[in-house]
Amino acid sequence: MTAQTLLLGQTLRFTADPFAEGPAAASHDSAGGILIEEGRIAAIGQGAQLRAAHPQARVVDHGDALLMAGFVDAHVHYPQTAIIASWGKRLIDWLNLYTFPEEMRFGDPAHAAEIAGRYLDLTLANGTTTVCSYATIHPESVDAFFAAAQARGQRVVAGKTCMDRNAPEGLRDTAQSAYDDSRALLRKWHGVDRLSYAITPRFSPTSTPEQLEALGALWAEHPDCLMQTHLSEQTDEIAWVRDLYPQARDYLDTYEAHGLLGANGLYGHAIHLESRERDRLREVGAALVHCPTSNTFIGSGLFDMAGLVAAGHRVGLATDTGGGSSFSMLRTMAAAYEIGQLRGTALHPAQLLWLATVGSARALRLDASIGNLAPGMEADIVALDLASTPAIAQRSTRAQDIWEAVFPTIMMGDDRAIRATWVAGQRLV
Ligand SMILES: [Zn+2]
Numbered sequence: 349m350t351a352q353t354l355l356l357g358q359t360l361r362f363t364a365d366p367f368a369e370g371p372a373a374a375s376h377d378s379a380g381g382i383l384i385e386e387g388r389i390a391a392i393g394q395g396a397q398l399r400a401a402h403p404q405a406r407v408v409d410h411g412d413a414l415l416m417a418g419f420v421d422a423h424v425h426y427p428q429t430a431i432i433a434s435w436g437k438r439l440i441d442w443l444n445l446y447t448f449p450e451e452m453r454f455g456d457p458a459h460a461a462e463i464a465g466r467y468l469d470l471t472l473a474n475g476t477t478t479v480c481s482y483a484t485i486h487p488e489s490v491d492a493f494f495a496a497a498q499a500r501g502q503r504v505v506a507g508k509t510c511m512d513r514n515a516p517e518g519l520r521d522t523a524q525s526a527y528d529d530s531r532a533l534l535r536k537w538h539g540v541d542r543l544s545y546a547i548t549p550r551f552s553p554t555s556t557p558e559q560l561e562a563l564g565a566l567w568a569e570h571p572d573c574l575m576q577t578h579l580s581e582q583t584d585e586i587a588w589v590r591d592l593y594p595q596a597r598d599y600l601d602t603y604e605a606h607g608l609l610g611a612n613g614l615y616g617h618a619i620h621l622e623s624r625e626r627d628r629l630r631e632v633g634a635a636l637v638h639c640p641t642s643n644t645f646i647g648s649g650l651f652d653m654a655g656l657v658a659a660g661h662r663v664g665l666a667t668d669t670g671g672g673s674s675f676s677m678l679r680t681m682a683a684a685y686e687i688g689q690l691r692g693t694a695l696h697p698a699q700l701l702w703l704a705t706v707g708s709a710r711a712l713r714l715d716a717s718i719g720n721l722a723p724g725m726e727a728d729i730v731a732l733d734l735a736s737t738p739a740i741a742q743r744s745t746r747a748q749d750i751w752e753a754v755f756p757t758i759m760m761g762d763d764r765a766i767r768a769t770w771v772a773g774q775r776l777v
Pocket residue numbers: 423424425578616668671
């Protein structure tokens with residue numbers, strides 16, 4: 349008989365979209381259970397019933413912890429782990445002063461392996477089970493990241509960052525080598541175990557039109573791959589793009605004109621969008637990735653969550669490590685809430701938790717496999733302690749329902765709130 353594991357605790361899963369249905373889109377069981385078999389969820393229901401029906405299962409009782417899908421971080425730069433929380437710069441200077449010198453080091457496989465392992469361990473400790481990461485221009489940085497994720501059994505997406513101008517010597521490829529290296533890495537890793545490849549031009553200012561064209565051609569040859577890049581993060585950046593691409597209608601057009609706009613495209617930030625850009629992104633069904641701690645930390649602007657979701661855009665949530673100031677998706681949800689407040693919309697805890705799980709999984713086109721609790725889905729699960737510090741505990745003891753109980757953890761929680769992280773049915777934290 350196949351080994352089974354039964355996790356007991358409070359359970360929370362989504363049966364619909366809380367932006368459409370409100371908190372009724374979530375299903376909460378205060379004494380639930382999740383039966384795991386061969387890395388997948390075999391059943392979810394009342395804990396006592398599952399225990400009676402599966403007496404042979406190994407039981408792991410998480411007490412009153414809240415069991416939900418592991419967090420999905422839809423936009424990160426794992427090579428920036430060691431420069432997170434670097435002081436005082438806006439986007440372009442921040443890249444030149446902090447990011448590029450650090451990324452230069454990733455041609456060394458030993459350094460890449462050390463940071464990849466450190467990054468994944470830090471994020472697992474924060475309850476994040478899947479990330480979509482930029483690497484550096486070095487193929488070694490992609491190999492190191494996929495190898496580290498593979499060793500942990502994780503589902504991750506990553507790609508070689510391509511740049512052939514406006515980056516220092518040693519951190520530039522060419523249109524041809526970007527195409528060749530990306531294709532070789534894609535063929536090596538895409539679809540292996542739980543790994544998938546994303547074609548990754550950093551952003552229009554660091555790519556020539558020829559490089560964007562080459563990567564657009566590669567995407568056309570491999571349309572099932574994701575394509576990730578940055579879009580309209582800061583106003584200085586947009587002005588720079590206008591200078592570099594005088595013929596383009598707007599920032600998005602620099603991608604669209606070179607075959608880099610599509611349904612499997614992920615566009616990070618997307619703060620200062622023109623109406624044509626919003627229309628085109630929605631028409632093609634592209635995903636926007638909101639990176640709230642990065643947007644406040646680097647001073648970029650306030651993402652229009654309510655407007656974009658109401659218009660029908662697919663939106664994911666992300667830390668943007670290390671432009672973002674935290675590895676924690678709890679802190680990231682809190683920042684999304686704060687930005688919503690500054691724009692006049694209070695996001696409900698159900699919407700925040702949905703964004704950090706189902707929403708990001710939808711953005712990555714992985715929502716059939718991860719991001720929720722349902723039979724057949726991969727068993728990537730986080731157990732949240734809803735009373736992890738004295739400040740949170742004194743607040744959550746007064747809660748009248750699950751939303752009041754979980755909201756203090758969203759706003760004030762950190763890695764101390766992670767009681768366990770399960771990846772493909774194995775407990776890693
Ligand atoms: Zn980024």
